[in-house]
Amino acid sequence: MTTDQDVSTTASSASDDIFWSLKTVRQKTGLSSASIYRYMALDLFPARRKIGPNRVAWLASEVKAWSESRPEPKA
Numbered sequence: 001m002t003t004d005q006d007v008s009t010t011a012s013s014a015s016d017d018i019f020w021s022l023k024t025v026r027q028k029t030g031l032s033s034a035s036i037y038r039y040m041a042l043d044l045f046p047a048r049r050k051i052g053p054n055r056v057a058w059l060a061s062e063v064k065a066w067s068e069s070r071p072e073p074k075a
Helices: 004-012 022-029 033-041 060-069
Strands: 049-052 055-059
Touching (some): 022 060
């Protein structure tokens, strides 16, 4: 059985225009679900996309661009 994580990891080498589940977005960004939705409400995080009747996801390329735009943590 293939999981969302497996599909995302395999497809990411081919293209960044793939969908990531909330679980994958949390893993890639280190943010909690609450923080992701809070940042979205403030227009500080990429918007989710409705991909099915009960399913949302984020474009990997948008999440990666957001992540790369973040300042580096101070030492």
